[in-house]
Amino acid sequence: MLEIKDLSIQYPASKGVPNLALDKVSLTIEAGEFVVALGASGCGKTTLLNAIAGFIAPTEGEVVLDGKVVEGPGFERGVVFQKHALMPWMNVIENVEFGLRLRHVPLHERRRIGMECLRRVGLSDVAHRPVYELSGGMQQRVGVARAIASSPHVMLLDEPLGALDAFTRESIQELLLDLWNDSKGVFFFITHDVEEALFLATRLIIMAPRPGRIMHEMRLPFARQFLETRDARGTKASAEFIAMRERVLTLVHETSSEGVH
Numbered sequence: 001m002l003e004i005k006d007l008s009i010q011y012p013a014s015k016g017v018p019n020l021a022l023d024k025v026s027l028t029i030e031a032g033e034f035v036v037a038l039g040a041s042g043c044g045k046t047t048l049l050n051a052i053a054g055f056i057a058p059t060e061g062e063v064v065l066d067g068k069v070v071e072g073p074g075f076e077r078g079v080v081f082q083k084h085a086l087m088p089w090m091n092v093i094e095n096v097e098f099g100l101r102l103r104h105v106p107l108h109e110r111r112r113i114g115m116e117c118l119r120r121v122g123l124s125d126v127a128h129r130p131v132y133e134l135s136g137g138m139q140q141r142v143g144v145a146r147a148i149a150s151s152p153h154v155m156l157l158d159e160p161l162g163a164l165d166a167f168t169r170e171s172i173q174e175l176l177l178d179l180w181n182d183s184k185g186v187f188f189f190i191t192h193d194v195e196e197a198l199f200l201a202t203r204l205i206i207m208a209p210r211p212g213r214i215m216h217e218m219r220l221p222f223a224r225q226f227l228e229t230r231d232a233r234g235t236k237a238s239a240e241f242i243a244m245r246e247r248v249l250t251l252v253h254e255t256s257s258e259g260v261h
């Protein structure tokens with residue numbers, strides 16, 4: 001469904017040193033996968049997400065979605081940024097409807113869809129509040145509602161929970177798993193947090209810097225375990241989860257120091 005083929009992205013050289021942010025990265029993602037990218041700062045995670053979103057063009061290789069080469073942004077890909085990507089002069093529902101408005105969806109229809117998306121993220125009661133009155137966690141949920149409003153096949157999330165407290169973060173992790181499970185589409189999620197990565201990913205990719213590339217890939221059972229049991233704490237406290245956390249932490253540390261300096 002989503003194919004990343006020999007994708008290289010070279011930024012302009014700084015001080016004469018070429019900056020190969022991604023070096024021949026290949027990855028095939030099927031519908032129904034929750035892919036999480038983990039890795040040291042600068043290993044190209046955001047660059048990879050931006051290439052899938054169509055915000056930046058490949059230097060070499062291509063991104064193919066449902067058989068079509070990605071050549072720019074599109075409504076079938078929803079993006080959630082780290083923070084503050086909402087329009088502060090619009091209220092909550094206007095933010096959520098924004099993409100639908102750009103597509104000329106009539107007001108009553110986009111309001112219906114927008115309200116349904118707000119209900120799904122648990123924010124129906126703040127639809128008409130200005131966004132600056134909302135907490136950081138609520139603003140991130142508005143960002144998620146806006147992204148799902150276009151029913152995207154692919155959701156791209158770049159460290160969306162990085163700035164949130166642990167409790168809010170856990171509740172949004174659970175929300176994201178429910179949205180993903182209902183959507184049957186692809187989620188591509190970036191984080192620095194190993195526990196978050198293990199909890200959400202059905203497939204984890206660990207990247208390394210200089211040049212940016214994928215070093216390890218693994219399939220994980222914990223997201224589906226949570227959806228079956230609804231027990232996030234129990235899932236994260238299981239012996240299997242803890243053993244995997246140690247293994248992944250070791251891989252991340254090794255991988256971060258492997259860059260060619």
Ligand SMILES: Nc1ncnc2c1ncn2[C@@H]1O[C@H](COP(=O)(O)OP(=O)(O)OP(=O)(O)O)[C@@H](O)[C@H]1O
Nearest residue numbers: 011012019021040041042043044045046047048212
């Ligand atoms: N617009 C840009 N112009 C030039 N170089 C860039 C640009 N964006 C990123 N880079 C460089 O490309 C490399 C990969 O950056 P990228 O932002 O993709 O990493 P990342 O894995 O998302 O890091 P972080 O975890 O800090 O967000 C880095 O060396 C970075 O300095």
Ligand SMILES: [Mg+2]
Nearest residue numbers: 045046047158
């Ligand atoms: Mg980044």
